[in-house]
Every structure is written in structure tokens, then in C-alpha cells.
Amino acid sequence: MNAQNAHADVFRTRVYAKVNLVLGVGPRDDLNGLHPICSWMHAIDVCDKIEIRKVPEQQESEYVVVWAQGDGSVVPVEWAIADDLGVRAHKVVEEYVGRQLAISLRVLKSIPAGGGLGGGSADAAGVLMGINELFSLKLGHQTLVKLAMKLGSDIPFFLDPGRSVPRPAIVEGFGDQITRLDSGHAGTLITLIMPAFGCHTGKVYRVFDAMVGSEHTLDKDRVVQLASQRLRDESALFNDLAKPACTVVPELNEVRDAFEKATGRVIHVSGSGSTLFVIGEIDPRLIKQACPNCSVVKTQLC
Known part of the structure; x- marks a missing residue:
């Protein structure tokens, strides 16, 4: 986390999205x-911004979670604030320590929701680490991981102590077993293709159960082998949740096929979708041809 504490009562950080370069899934x-x-x-250079302020103990905690717009304005998120993962992370810590930790939380979101990029999980990790620091709770890393697992299995990846950006990792088990890797791919260009719809993770897993x-x-050896090959063969990357x-x-499959036909490249699904990605860049004219309504972000691994 890139924490920038200008004052003892304020914690500010940026939290970064991720892509699943490879994803193997086992039976339920x-x-x-x-x-x-x-x-x-692997983390990518797309981020949300978090600010946590201490407020007087007798005051109710306040939460503001908004989408950043290109013109500098903001709009509210489309889900209930109580359901936001960052807000829920605050509640989980309060429950664990057994006392109120009064805060004002502001999350300025740029990581698309429902796209398999882990925006909510990154926010939750940022809040867990921020509250731990702001209130000097001295919760150890494993305690934070246990709290994170109450909220979502992607969150532990984003908990990398002392790091401004989480290092790439092989993530196993139910998301709680993390083996960090070197960042040898940092700076590698990646193009994100984001359709105007999301994929419901629960539904994707239910279809996965029906299909397999x-x-x-779960082919762990294949995942580890691909990670060791340092992206030499982009076509070898795989995702067991892509077909589900x-x-x-079905529109996701149509968009994917259109891009593959237009570019001659292998287009990958990140996580449970709907974000697609390709290593490197794509000609903007081909993007417009393949999917005029898709949002495209050129970024990099970090």
C-alpha cells in the first residue's frame, strides 16, 4: 500500500487492481x-484511492464510496454502502477488537466493478491495513489474513506488508495461501477490454460445477510452470472459469470472439469476468471495429 500519512489521524493510500494471468479451479x-x-x-497500474480519518469516539462513522469520472466529478456507487467491502472490512475489525473505531472513510473508485479485477477486495485490504495502522492495533499479518477471509478469498493477495503494490504471487487453497514471486514482469504492457456488463461470480461458479x-x-503444477516461464508463450495462459x-x-463470448478475429491475438478472461485482457497493445482501430461499446484501458503490470 502506498500509504501517505500527512497526520497521525489520517491514513491515505492507493490500492491496485489485479489480473489472474492464470487461474486453475478445483471441484467445490x-x-x-x-x-x-x-x-x-499480478497487480496492474489501475487503482482506487482511500482516505481514512479518525473522528471523535462519540461520533458515528461516515462512509463515502464514489466513482471517479473523467471530468473530475464523482458519482455514487450503485450498491448499498453497507454492502461495500471496504465498509464491511471496517466492521470486521471493530467486531474483532470489541470496540468502536470511529472513522470517516472515503473511497474514490476507478477499478471497474464486476470485472474480475479485484477492486472491492483491494479496497477491503486497504481499509484493514489502514485501520490497523491508524489505531495502532498491532494486528499481525496472519490475523489480517483471517479477517480478510471472512470477507472474500481475493483479499489476502492484496495484503503484502510493507509494499506499496502487492507483489505477484501464486495464490492457492481458498485464497489464503500466498507464495510471493519477483516482479520481473513489472512494466509489461497489458490491454484491458471491459464490456458494458459484469459477470456474477456466484453464477459463474455454479455453471463451472455443472460443467466439470x-x-x-486442479492442475497446480501447470500454473507454477507457466509463472516460471515469464510470459514466453502468451497463448499458454488459461482460466478454468473462462468457459463458464x-x-x-453469452455476450462475453461474442466480444471475445470478435476481438480474436479482429486482432489475431489470444484474448483472455480475468477471474470470473467480465474483463478481458491481452498482453501488449491492440490497434485502436481494431478495438473500435470489434466492440464499439467496450471500454479499453492500456496499462501495465506492476
Whole structure:
């Protein structure tokens, strides 16, 4: 987290989106209903901004979560504030320490929602680390991970102590087993293609369950091998949720096919969708031809 504390009562940071360069998914665990994964995750240079201020203890906490617009204005997010992952992270810490931690939280969002880029998870991680620092709670890393897992399995990836940006990692288990990698790919250009619709993660996993048979296994060795090859073969990248996502939202498959035909490139799905990505750049004319209504962001791995 790139924390910039101008005052002891204020915590400011930027939190970064991620892409799943590779994502393997195993069958649902019968005990907890979750799916084990093995994923090569990498932060990208698209970020939200978080500001947390202490307020008097007798005062109610205040939350403002808004979308940043290109003209400098903001608009409210389309979900209930109580459901926001950053807000829920604050509540989880209060519950853990057993006392009120009165704050004013402002989140200025630029990471698209519902796109598989982990914006809500990044916000939650930023809030967990920010409150821990702001109130000198001295919660250890493993405690923060346990609190994060109550909220979502992507959040532990973003908890990388002492780092302005989370290092790339092999993420295993239910998201709680993190093996950090070097950032040898930092600066690699990546183009994000964001359709004007999202993919519901729960629905994607339910279709995944229906599509895979009992013989399906989680191929961890393949994920680790691809991460060690340093993007030498872009076409070898894979995502076990790509086909289910394209089944849940057939328009995603149409957009993906259109881009592959227009560019001759392999177009990948990040996470459970709907964001697509390609390593490197795409000719803007081809983008307009393939999907006039898609938003496109040229960024880089970081």
C-alpha cells in the first residue's frame, strides 16, 4: 500500500487492481462449499484511492464510496454502502477488537466493478491495513489474513506488508495461501477490454460445477510452470472459469470472439469476468471495429 500519512489521524493510500494471468479451479469442497484455486495473480497500474480519518469516539462513522469520472466529478456507487467491502472490512475489525473505531472513510473508485479485477477486495485490504495502522492495533499479518477471509478469498493477495503494490504471487487453497514471486514482469504492457456488463461470480461458479465432471482436478503444477516461464508463450495462459463465464453471459463470448478475429491475438478472461485482457497493445482501430461499446484501458503490470 502506498500509504501517505500527512497526520497521525489520517491514513491515505492507493490500492491496485489485479489480473489472474492464470487461474486453475478445483471441484467445490463439500465441507465449506468453496472452490480451491491455484492462480498466478499480478497487480496492474489501475487503482482506487482511500482516505481514512479518525473522528471523535462519540461520533458515528461516515462512509463515502464514489466513482471517479473523467471530468473530475464523482458519482455514487450503485450498491448499498453497507454492502461495500471496504465498509464491511471496517466492521470486521471493530467486531474483532470489541470496540468502536470511529472513522470517516472515503473511497474514490476507478477499478471497474464486476470485472474480475479485484477492486472491492483491494479496497477491503486497504481499509484493514489502514485501520490497523491508524489505531495502532498491532494486528499481525496472519490475523489480517483471517479477517480478510471472512470477507472474500481475493483479499489476502492484496495484503503484502510493507509494499506499496502487492507483489505477484501464486495464490492457492481458498485464497489464503500466498507464495510471493519477483516482479520481473513489472512494466509489461497489458490491454484491458471491459464490456458494458459484469459477470456474477456466484453464477459463474455454479455453471463451472455443472460443467466439470468428477474427474476434473486442479492442475497446480501447470500454473507454477507457466509463472516460471515469464510470459514466453502468451497463448499458454488459461482460466478454468473462462468457459463458464462465457456461458453465463453469452455476450462475453461474442466480444471475445470478435476481438480474436479482429486482432489475431489470444484474448483472455480475468477471474470470473467480465474483463478481458491481452498482453501488449491492440490497434485502436481494431478495438473500435470489434466492440464499439467496450471500454479499453492500456496499462501495465506492476
